Amino acid sequence: MTTSTTRRRIGVLTAFPPGRNSLNEFGWHFVAHLAANDDVESVVLLADDTDAGPPKSLPEHSDKVEPLVCWAFNDPTNPWRVLRAVRRANIDALIINLQFATFGDDRIPGGLGLLIPALTKFSGTPTAVVLHNLADNVDMEDAGFASSKIMAKAMSAAGRLLTRAILQADYVALTIPRYVEFLRSDYGADNAILAPHGSFEEIDEPHFGIPDSPTRKILAFGKWGTYKTVDVLVDAVRELMARGYDDLELVIAGTDSPNSPGYLAGVADGCADLDNVVFTGYVEEEDVQGLFSSAAVTAFPYTSTTGSSGVLHQAGSYGRAAVLPAIGDFAEVIEEEGFVGQYFEPGDAPSLADALAKLLDDPTLTEEHGRRNFLAATGIPMAEVVEWHLLHCDSLIASRSGDSRLASRSGDSLIASRSGDSRLASRSGSRRRSLRR
Numbered sequence: 001m002t003t004s005t006t007r008r009r010i011g012v013l014t015a016f017p018p019g020r021n022s023l024n025e026f027g028w029h030f031v032a033h034l035a036a037n038d039d040v041e042s043v044v045l046l047a048d049d050t051d052a053g054p055p056k057s058l059p060e061h062s063d064k065v066e067p068l069v070c071w072a073f074n075d076p077t078n079p080w081r082v083l084r085a086v087r088r089a090n091i092d093a094l095i096i097n098l099q100f101a102t103f104g105d106d107r108i109p110g111g112l113g114l115l116i117p118a119l120t121k122f123s124g125t126p127t128a129v130v131l132h133n134l135a136d137n138v139d140m141e142d143a144g145f146a147s148s149k150i151m152a153k154a155m156s157a158a159g160r161l162l163t164r165a166i167l168q169a170d171y172v173a174l175t176i177p178r179y180v181e182f183l184r185s186d187y188g189a190d191n192a193i194l195a196p197h198g199s200f201e202e203i204d205e206p207h208f209g210i211p212d213s214p215t216r217k218i219l220a221f222g223k224w225g226t227y228k229t230v231d232v233l234v235d236a237v238r239e240l241m242a243r244g245y246d247d248l249e250l251v252i253a254g255t256d257s258p259n260s261p262g263y264l265a266g267v268a269d270g271c272a273d274l275d276n277v278v279f280t281g282y283v284e285e286e287d288v289q290g291l292f293s294s295a296a297v298t299a300f301p302y303t304s305t306t307g308s309s310g311v312l313h314q315a316g317s318y319g320r321a322a323v324l325p326a327i328g329d330f331a332e333v334i335e336e337e338g339f340v341g342q343y344f345e346p347g348d349a350p351s352l353a354d355a356l357a358k359l360l361d362d363p364t365l366t367e368e369h370g371r372r373n374f375l376a377a378t379g380i381p382m383a384e385v386v387e388w389h390l391l392h393c394d395s396l397i398a399s400r401s402g403d404s405r406l407a408s409r410s411g412d413s414l415i416a417s418r419s420g421d422s423r424l425a426s427r428s429g430s431r432r433r434s435l436r437r
Contacts, residue, residue: 007041010034010393011089013082014097019050020255020282021073022223023132026310027097028285029200033386035061044089046070046082074104078113086120093126093393099133105258111162118168126396128389129169134179135159163187170396176333198385199317199378206319206374209367210296215249216360219295221311225260233301234271235349236356253280253291292318297359297366299323303346305330312339316377321369323355338376340369
């Protein structure tokens, strides 16, 4: 392994396009920005094996990415496959892009996969985790992981054990301050640190507000079924049409959740009488910007949440206003990140229709919300987030190798992140001030 301060060989374990498993978009952009970083010699992409084919090549710096397909959704042998691949890859450090259903929606393979951070660390590889949700915040029954309240309690207990396993990694990065505080106070996890999500691309300031178009598009984007359901959104659009909104188009983008095969087909059958409802299916990365930019408003018809929303970050990066469910502390969580939304009662079509109407009827409010969400989503570019992780990886590598050059370069980075990286916070604040009218 190298110990140079400027040329590192970094492994990234993540879902990746053209596969459609959760967090594939984040994985794509994270790997792309790592490969573009001059301090990175190469990126070993530890990707998922899917029916969609081999990992998609990056448009730039693809020569620095070594794809190594070594795990599959719902494969109970994933820990052994990944460990073997990590040993073969000879990497300086490993970064795992993770949420609790990354490795499967079946309990045994899904749980076994979550042991990987501990296994790679104790096998000698400096290991970091970018964790996108917490099991403690998930309603197991509503999210489709349990079929009864008793099973939900058992799953929650298992989730706590698996959280402790994940926390065996050298550090676990989360984007939400209260999640970091929770892991430190409830689990005693001193290695839980605050990290920015980062904007996927350096995006020019978009058009805020409602696009000038013959129809006003309401966009719902995601993986649908279980706790993310669009039935109520279809009903809300029917309600708005009955109130005289005759220029609406509902765009339902994305695919079924792995837990709910056939869900969207059932929704399509149920609204076959509406000619203003469009199902796009899976959206390729190059089509995402146009999809969001054409929307008057984005809708999040969830009945529960599992953490912060990656789709909300995408919507914000294109300057879109959002209609959001009033669930538990979800509003506080997203507002901590700087986002704003028009709220509705989950599962209540008239309430959702009222929230949509509030934005559709007030272009000034819609523009204000879009601008604030843009600031929240683009305050820190992904390129700087990648540099942040590299600084932390340097600390890990230095502690394993005793390399004083690395230690002097990155020794304060872990301490700084206990309350957030001040350099990145300053960068974000400056950008917000420059864009604020």
